[in-house]
Amino acid sequence: MPDPDASDSRLTRSEPAIVRLLAAPGGVPLLSAPASVGLLAVSRWSALRWLARGTVPPDLGYSAGASHTLQWLQVLLLGYLFGVYGLALAHWQRPRRSVRGLAWSAVALAVLATALVPADSSDVLEYIGFGRLVSVYHVNPYLHTYAEFSDRFAPAVTWNEPMPYGPVVLPFFAAAGAVSSHSVLLALYGMKLVWLLVHLLSAWLIYRLAGALTRAPAYALFIYAFNPLVLLELPGNGHND
Numbered sequence: 001m002p003d004p005d006a007s008d009s010r011l012t013r014s015e016p017a018i019v020r021l022l023a024a025p026g027g028v029p030l031l032s033a034p035a036s037v038g039l040l041a042v043s044r045w046s047a048l049r050w051l052a053r054g055t056v057p058p059d060l061g062y063s064a065g066a067s068h069t070l071q072w073l074q075v076l077l078l079g080y081l082f083g084v085y086g087l088a089l090a091h092w093q094r095p096r097r098s099v100r101g102l103a104w105s106a107v108a109l110a111v112l113a114t115a116l117v118p119a120d121s122s123d124v125l126e127y128i129g130f131g132r133l134v135s136v137y138h139v140n141p142y143l144h145t146y147a148e149f150s151d152r153f154a155p156a157v158t159w160n161e162p163m164p165y166g167p168v169v170l171p172f173f174a175a176a177g178a179v180s181s182h183s184v185l186l187a188l189y190g191m192k193l194v195w196l197l198v199h200l201l202s203a204w205l206i207y208r209l210a211g212a213l214t215r216a217p218a219y220a221l222f223i224y225a226f227n228p229l230v231l232l233e234l235p236g237n238g239h240n241d
Contacts, residue, residue, distance in 0.1 A: 106225035124238035129157040131177025
């Protein structure tokens with residue numbers, strides 16, 4: 001009787017090396033690493049010097065003050081990441097991936113994204129500003145705006161409106177606001193660490209829900225947790241949504 005495992009092994013060996021690598025434990029993070037490191041460099045060059053001066057960086061993607069070279073580099077790097085993601089989806093079924101390997105790979109990619117300096121949006125600075133209203137000035141951020149106050153953090157706040165978010169995020173904003181009195185970068189990365197945990201919790205919930213509703217919970221986990229746009233927006237740029 002033919003050995004089905006041997007047949008599967010021959011099919012696997014006949015596949016292109018990149019497909020075998022994508023299916024291997026840690027293959028997607030390994031292939032994504034060059035672009036992830038490139039995005040880290042782009043985000044640092046684009047935003048870090050502005051943040052160090054306490055001002056808002058020009059948003060990559062649409063700001064007239066952003067470097068066109070860095071914008072195109074970001075486009076190319078994101079295109080590469082989406083290429084890896086698309087190939088992994090296209091060759092999902094061979095061979096089957098272990099959930100443990102997927103989970104550790106998802107954590108690795110999320111940590112790489114969290115290391116990025118927010119370069120496509122300054123929203124996380126606004127979150128810190130709302131938090132400073134609570135923890136530094138002890139006023140209600142739903143009734144006051146940062147334009148009422150003048151301090152060293154004021155140039156980093158561009159919204160002249162009360163807080164538009166629900167109260168569930170307010171304790172995290174307030175904690176970041178308190179930390180910002182010592183270091184804006186530390187407050188920024190503290191906020192991003194919270195969003196990293198939210199991202200990983202969302203991935204776990206999606207896996208559990210998909211396990212109850214479908215036969216492919218690992219596939220659902222991969223679609224969410226490995227999506228470059230999700231990684232760029234939540235742990236990367238620090239958006240709370």
